[in-house]
Amino acid sequence: MNLRKPLLAVAVAATLPVICPTANAAAELMAAPVNQASPQESASLVAKLTALDSERGLSADNSFRISSQHPGVVGQKITRVQHTYKGLRVFGSESVVVTNTAGDIVSESVSDRRAGLAGNQSVVNGTKGDGVAPALKDLTPSLSSGDAIALVVKQVAPSGVHRWAPQAELLIWPVVKSVRVASALNKSEAALNALDLEDVVDHYELAYYVQTRMADKGKVVYHDTIVNAKTGAIIAQWKSLQTVVGTGNSQYNGSVPINTTLSGSTYKMLDATRGTGGVYGGMAITNANHSSADSPNAGSIYTNSTNTWGDGKQYISGGSTTNANGQTAAVNALWGLMNTYDTLKSVLGWQSLDGNNTATYIAAHVDNNYDNAFFDPSCKCMYIGDGSSFTSLGSIDVIGHEMSHGVTDATSNLTYSGESGGLNESNSDIGGEMVEAYARNGGTGTVIPAGNDWMMGKEISKSGQPLRWMWKPSKDGSSPDAWSSTIKNLDVHYSSGPNNRMFYFLSQGSNSSASSEYYSKYLTKSPAAMTGIGNDKAYRIWFKAATTKFTASTNYADARTKVLAAAQELYGVGSKEAIAVQRAYAAINVGTDIDEAGGTGGVSISTQPANVSVAAGATASFSVGATGGTAPYSYKWYRNGAAISGATSATYSLTAQTADNGATFYAIVSDASSPAKTATSNSATLTVGGGGGTGTERVTNGGFESGTTGWGGTTGVIGNYSGQTAYEGTKFAWLGGNGKAATETLTQSVAIPSAATSASLSFALHIDTAETDNVAYDKLVVTVKNSSGTVLGTLATYTNLNAASGYQVRTFNLLPYKGQTVTLSFAMTEDSALQTSFVVDKVSLITQ
Template identity: 70%
Template sequence: MKLRKSLLAAAVAASFAPAFAGVLPDTLMASPAQPMSVEAKANLVSRLDARRAAAGLDSEHGYKLREQHPGVHGERIVRADHTFQGLRVFGSESVVVTDENGDIVSESASDRRNGLDASRAAKAAGKGAPDTHPAFAADEAIRVAVSRTPGTEHRSKPEAELLIWPVMKTVRTAAAANKAESALNALDVQDVVDHYELAYLVKTRMNKDGRPVFRDTVINAHTGAVIKQWNALQTVVGVGHSQYNGDVPIQTTLSGSTYKMLDATRGTGGSFGGMAITNANHSSANNPSPGAIYTNSTNTWGDGQNYISGGSTTNANGQTAAVNALWGMMNTYDTMNNALGWKSLDGNNTATYIAVHVDNNYDNAFYDSGCKCMYIGDGSSFYSLGSLDVIGHEMGHGVTDATSNLTYSGESGGLNESSSDINGEMVEAYARNGGTGTTIPAGNDWMMGKEISKSGQPLRWMWKPSKDGSSRDAWSSTLGNLDPHYSSGPNNRMFYFLSQGSNSSSSSEMYSQYLNKTPLAMTGIGNDKAYRIWFKANTTKLTSSSNYADARTKMIQSAEELYGVGSAESIAVKRAYAAINVGTDVDEANPGSVSITTQPNNVTVAPGGTASFTVGAAGGTSPYSYAWYRNGTQIAGATSATYSFVAQSADNGAVFKAIVSDSSSPVKTATSNNATLTVSTTPPPSELIVNGGFESGTSPWAGTTGVIGNYSGQTPYEGTRFAWLGGNGTTATETLYQTITIPSTATAATLSFALHIDTNESGSTPYDKMVVSVKNSSGTTLGTLATYTNVNAASGYQIRTFNLLPYKGQTVRIHFNMNEDYSLQTSFVVDKVSVQIQ
């Protein structure tokens, strides 16, 4: 790939010039404001203090201003921690919006301080405030935290903060006291303070075996006991290759006769004076050095190919990772700036940087809040990082870090991860449609990291998160116990429904059992409106301790402020959260109105194939009339519920929608979601495995076919049946195989299956195992693909993939062989076995 870059090319300048055309100033965030003066800060604290009495607080309670961001035109956003006797109350804070005169416009708070009472009566009752004098110094708290962190050396000096720690408990509301656990909705429970403890919050940033280990540890400052610990490293485990974006215009700087990957037009200050891409040059992930800014003698960079492990990081191949990073960072900046007026990660236009080529074969990317920057590895199991959605995701952590700072644990951790997934998808949509304009168009694939995966399986599916085997589709009372990457699932699904709508068919992956009002298929409001509502909530209302119920409340408030109380947008927010079991469903439209019941789906065809889009409607007065639009322009003669035509290569990427009108007077109308046409010359893969989901009995599987069925004690990955090898708790050998022939003409052959392992064994000794292998028709092993043991047990299913191309032109058996020892069961549950070839 030959990349044409320009320093300040006229074409590039022209493409960004009209960014704010037609947008009213008060709909965008204001330019970065000067930091508040001492007097202005004191004035705001005084105004907040004046509110204490109404909240039942005394003079021992206070406020400590933390962050400042620009609000919409004429307003300022300030985040203030709640304090007691000068100590921060963890998770208790206010987001305060003020006008030009310093008057408070609104205050959104997570209040966890009302039970703090230092009176003698409160202490005698065993309640109220803890003694604020610690029994030991911060150094001892750091020692305890380090002993509980699996690291071998420090990346940065540990920090310890003495604070008030509210010990929370979840209780049911009175109305839900007798509900079954399975019937609980997120609004049926609430988090309340059980009691308070004086604690140290210790932040350790360490390394182990060449990998960063970031932990936040809460330690009781009187007893030394560890109250809570969580992983503080915000990552997306995956990679991205560079071929996706073709030739892209990147913004560089000419210094003398040398070009630098420094974009001084986006962001100011920071480590390099602008947005920069640096070469970490394989410095250890233990403590990566950002290295120097990329330079080149010409303004043409990269070769568009995946990085060759062990090769130069500065030649054309090595530069490609930097090209990806700069293109992703430019588009992340422009998405938020052009559409929302939010500049850089903090809204104050502070420049950041991305360091590429971190470590060797490093399968990770992460945002570091210490430097407020991003590090990218080259990958091993995946392609090297750099896709638009991955960079948008990690930069999204920077936005959250600067604003709501959602704690990376429990439900707030899931919201934190979801916010980054949302950001990544919206950056992808914006960039895929030219990276200009003031709105977020359709065009993203709603799959995090699909392009960067060697197997083609994304890291996360926004519309059906549970497809990965670990994420949840809806809220439950145990959601907060999951890793944030998995507890993000329901909010990701909420955002998909909010933008794209749902489906009323129970067989659809876009169906929600919790939507039971009219119409059953909720109508989406599109990317632009959905993103504006989420971004406003995250930057002006959510706090570090926000959970799913609080997110719903703040999202409704944001929608009402942007689009009006009772607006279609605010109703859509209520329905989208109801769809994930957060709040109850509401009717969408007024009686008699027209609504879309069947949304047109995205279509993929080969050149010369027929592309068909269908819409369905209900309500109003029949009969209906239909008008189809392509890229916003009405299509002449397309007046039926289904629009079909023969697609050619030039039609790739075209976006279609329908407007349905009824026969009433005045006419009522409804507009469908957008549907994208993909015209691909790549033939769809062929499936070689028959009955890979075990739904059609046992044929043509051979071996111990009695393991196939629907047995209590295990659940399928999908459908109703699975193969359960092991689980006997006694000496046993079980095998399952199927014979396939891989054509000699195959250019790709991939085995994949869903695997769940649970065990009653303990420790790190492998007692029970399952071997996945390829054998010939005589049973001779041609290759062992993987060996799994009781040590690999994990909750949920994991998708496993392997390359079978070395066996093309052969008839082979795909074998699952299980051996279990004499005691303590290990179950190897297999489902959705597939071998796809190109």
């Protein structure tokens, strides 16, 4: 029984010269929810990427389509960008672009499959584009999208019904083949290492990417299918279903605290403290009440007259789903969901599944005696059955596994076939084990401790045999322990095995005895038993690589490259952590083994740069010191993640201006060895004061404490209203929140002196919404206008898609408007249903 999506491509790495590692790994966290880019910001990023394409020799027929954005590490945003050719997406060809707060590109992780398309005459990531693959010249389909959908339905479920509307996208499908690198031409098949093969595009097909989400004959039938748009032939196909404070009596964890909501005299299994928006406005557990697994209905949120839930026992088949026995499955689910959320946020800074703190839910009691659990990306939710061969499928590692599918869905979206599908499944097993470790040790703190059993789903097994063994995958009789050239042909539930073993070795180490289950014949260097780095470091490295570097087509070889890069950025080139990554992958036949000797980092930072506070016009200096390695050292300073030209000394100084306020600086120190060993300092922050107190506030009553004074427009939005809170003081401006068609505007006229050397506008903004679709229904537009009402510039547009917990401070440079009296405008429009609130406070315009 497979319990993983049911739980039960070539990826060529390319980085920009300005790639900059982040320091202070032990404290590095993922950033807070990010704002989706404005059209202007998106256009700017596409222009920058297009310029890079031009340098690579790609023709003007190539472009980019932004597909998603999510947090990176603090101070960075991740934008996932699809590659297009003549307006059509090239499947599996994409860039993961890391930008800093200034919008500069810090790095670009590329999976590029465009080299053979007509007009791409130069080298793309080391592969010559001209003649690599026959050009695809005819982009006119012979079939309609409806024809393609009908062909797929007839093939996968002719009598089925659609749970979700089918979709068909016309695109370019690169047909990929594996070839040996030059150094491996004479190797036997059995001797091949993952790095001995590379995937290349053999040719291209015009195709439809058809997604069908159906129910048929008592089961859910989810498929992704590639259909030739000329002939109707099915080129490729893969399954896509993603599977395996009150008091609750949990079946697997005893009496546990669970967060519920009191509504009148009734308690609901709704945790409003974790996540926002979504279907229920918080993390929720619903009662599917035996709704059929072929088309499950989530049902209603669990309710109870008291705040004590469940009896801690396996559900009695045929019994009530709402009495104490029926509630136990819901307790299991909520406890697992809470701990998954807390593991990601408290340890990594990642909020909910998508990083943007969107709430999700779990539906318990699906079907009758149902031996499965699955994550459905269409609703971003999870369903769990009561079990037959298994007990209730709500154990902590199973919940963590399924929710980790949600993280993959929101980030790399690893294609669920071949090696990338195996990595998709492995990521969920890793997530399940780390959530288990965190929960078993009290579910608190900022690190992942030891404490998991490294056996997926052991608690739900009636036989005592787990679904998978992380340290020895082959114990299940189907999963391999190491990579081979045929692994891509396996079901993804089994091709995940080697990466599971890699992660176990990375965390716990191996054994040198050939008779041990923890032994690998591929570890040939010293010591024969590699040293692990523990759960916490191993998970930080893996999570950073999986969310900020992996593309949808990442395979085992590419994963090694990107996991190693993450380790080097977190802990340094040559560090024991980076060496452990190389050894752990070598242990599964991905890359060659290396000695552990010398894995101390070589160079270490002895003096960290300190935070600096100065007045505008004064000199600010940052210094770094290093020890170890081979002298002399070289230095490179970075500002907000971007390299500073000419800053190559141990000390960097600048004349501070008001616009520098809040900038961060760090240094990378390299020694004189070959290859050079490096270390990265902590970041230091520059605070710039008013230069003798000459800064002038131009906004009147920006905190709204004097009511409507200074403000025009829809001033009734100003006040102290129940349901929202102020950023500072007691009053604020609440635009929106009506749940019906409405338009509201706040304006204020301000004068910016012609002699101003800086003009910084800032305001605090909180957005919450009841909207659930991924559509921008409601918006707030911030503009600068002249006295006639003509818009001089649009500073930002915010929508219901930008909802996030708490206030976020927004800052804009208004110096281009110096010498003018301009009007600041906050204009809100809300559609006819479901509220979105835009709460504004502490509006300030400081000029120098």
